[in-house]
Amino acid sequence: MSLSRLLAIVRKELIQIRRDRITLVLVIGIPVVELLLFGYALNAVTDHIATAVYDESRTSASRAFVAAFEHSTYFDVVDHVQTREEAMAAVDAGRARVAILVPPSFGDDVLGGRGATAQLIVDGSDPSVAQTALFSGGLVAQAQSGRVTVEALARTGSTRAPGGIELRPVVLYNPRMLSAQFMVPGLIGIILQMQAVLLTALGVVRERERGTLEQLIVSPVRPAELVLGKVLPNVALCLASTAMTLVMARVLFGVAVQGSVVELFLLTLPFLFGSLGIGLAISVVARTQAQALQMTMFTLLPSILLSGFLYARESMPWIFQGISAVIPMTYYLQILRGVIVKGVGVGVLWPQATALTAFAVVVLGVSVRRFRKTIE
Amino acid sequence: MTSITSTNADEQGPAIEVRGLTRRFGDRIAVNDVTFTVERGEVFAFLGPNGSGKSTTIRMLCGILPPSAGEGRVLGYDIAREAEAIKRRIGYMSQRFSLYEDLTVRENLEFYAGIYEVPRGGLAARIDELVAMAGLQGRERQIAGTLSGGWKQRLALGCAIVHRPPLLFLDEPTAGVDPVSRRQFWTMIHGLAAGGVTVFATTHYLDEAEHAGRVAMIQDGVLSALGTPAEFKRDFLRGQLYALSCSQPLAALAALQRLPDVGEVSLYGDVLHILTEHEDTAPILDAVRAAGIEDASIAPIAPTLEDVFISLTSGRASERG
DSSP states (O other): OOHHHHHHHHHHHHHHHHHOHHHHIIIIIHHHHHIIIIIIHHHHHHSSEEEEEEESSOSHHHHHHHHHHHHTSSEEEEEEOSSHHHHHHHHHHTSOSEEEEEOTTHHHHHHHTSOOOOEEEEOTTSHHHHHHHHHHHHHHHHHHHHHHHHHHHHHHTOSSOOOOOOOOOOOSSOTTOOHHHHHHHHHHHHHHHHHHHHHHHHHHHHHHHHTHHHHHHHSSOOHHHHHHHHHHHHHHHHHHHHHHHHHHHHHHHOOOOOSOHHHHHHHHHHHHHHHHHHHHHHHHHOSSHHHHHHHHHHHHHHHHHTSSSSSOGGGSOHHHHHHHHTOHHHHHHHHHIIIIIIOOOHHHHHHHHHHHHHHHHHHHHHHHHHHHHHHO | OOOTTOSSSTTSSOSEEEEEEEEEETTEEEEEEEEEEEOTTOEEEEEOOTTSSHHHHHHHHTTSSOOSEEEEEETTEETTTOHHHHHHHEEEEOTTOOOOTTSBHHHHHHHHHHHTTOOSTTHHHHHHHHHHHTTOTTOTTSBGGGSOHHHHHHHHHHHHTTTOOSEEEEESTTTTOOHHHHHHHHHHHHHHHHTTOEEEEEESOHHHHTTSSEEEEEETTEEEEEEOHHHHHHHSOOSEEEEEEOSOHHHHHHHHHHSTTOOEEEEETTEEEEEESOSOOHHHHHHHHHTTOOOOEEEEOOOOHHHHHHHHHHHHHHHHO
16 A cells, blocks of 8 residues: 555545536535425425315304414415315315315304314325324314313313313424424435445546546556545545535524534444445446446435335335345434434444444445456 | 565566467457567567457556466566566556546646656656656646647656656557657657667557567467568568559559469559569559550559558468468
């Protein structure tokens, strides 16, 4: 290992990174665009759900019931309609995602303590909206029913308390079920994986395409120097980009790291090295930069779909749960959500870190060996 | 690791020495039992068509491809076992001018200086020297990708010799470069050779091989001829070469190909080159006139390597046929 040769490669890589627009887009553009897209787009659909109301009761009790939905901020009443058909039409047309139907007897039933009912019509075409609407709508209704029960008891002065307990909805970690809290930590991992894999793969394939790799093979450069010289700048770049993404997450979405930032970066390293290993493996196989890009996207898909980033692992068929168990993102996602949202650290997350380290060792070991063969 | 001051290597003995060098790829024999020696300070051309085994040979000599059989020493080091020592001491330039196109002229030179561990002291002077040699003064900060072909070629040469290698390998060094730049390039190569650098160049340009002190011709992996350009013309051309000009060269070619015992006839532009062992050219002119071509004139000319090459390849073809 020659320090002179290693430094020459690192210096050259840094100059190239600075000059290459694609790399800059990759490092700065992708985090910004992804955060805005995923963060805002998904944030917008999970609260302020457009709601149509058909209130046949027109009593203070029914108005209070609807107001409770609005105060939750999950529901925005966009339309008060006069018939059930109008309410359905609003949902059909997409003007409203949800319709609240309050029957004529609602006010009397509430006052008389006879158990009032209301209907919630939910547009099921978007599962994430539907889930939020059902879940939060259920909570709002329960809370409201508890409140009216207590009020009724107070008014009637009855001593037979029918267990007038207000149900307090408690959601752990993410009390308002903000999608940003859910999405942003995962996004940090997706962005990091895309950058690490792509930077490494493109960096090597570019040299092969342009013939400079051939020149390096004839030079005294050792494979280890070449790998390190190419990977080290990428490590620095990816960590800096992750720091930038964390700052943006804080500023744009108020997602702050609850745990230790130092531990977060420490736990990021094994995932980062595993991703660099994937990039190196791609660079051994890919002949052109376009191929490298396609392969990178291919490796990214399971990380997005099967890691629990978008869909809960628990609800996947067993075969996909099995695949999910060997995807590094599955474990890194638990680390990210653990440190950022729950505020836990290495003490809790060491099993995930161990799994990632094992993955990194295997992938780097195999890909460095294959890489060595292609250039020797 | 062998140190640069090692006694067995570097200073004494031939620059390149190979015996029975062979390389197979599966069933195909790319290089077949090749033997030759290149002395210090020689400009040695390795001439052959594409796919003849030139690049495979150069890769074996650079220590990046192990031979299947035979042996070779480069600067005294074994090509199979001492590749690292060879790599540190040779310069290599390929037809792709492997420059970093997004780096400046100076950054490219600095990068290769770092790769070859050129000591920092004197590096700036060395880089200035190479910039001057390549005629790139004032362009040190220019991005290499924006240079024209000839400049790229000379910069690539500068990068290949930044560490003052005693032996320089050039793999098709002037492919895709204009004739003026090619001439400038060979002037630089001869300057290096005058300074004691051994140059081993592959080429499929016959006129380019004329620049070499000695030429080895390789065909289908076999070394078919070896000598100076003058020896080639003397030894491998049997007979005298004539140029025949006329208004209908194609008709004349057809007529002469029907003539038995004329030797070899080939078309160069609109002139026929005729290689014959007969002293008398009258039968040739008669044959042409018989074909109805009246304005033909014939004169003896000095052969080029191209004539030799065509003579050699057609000879081989007839042997095989």
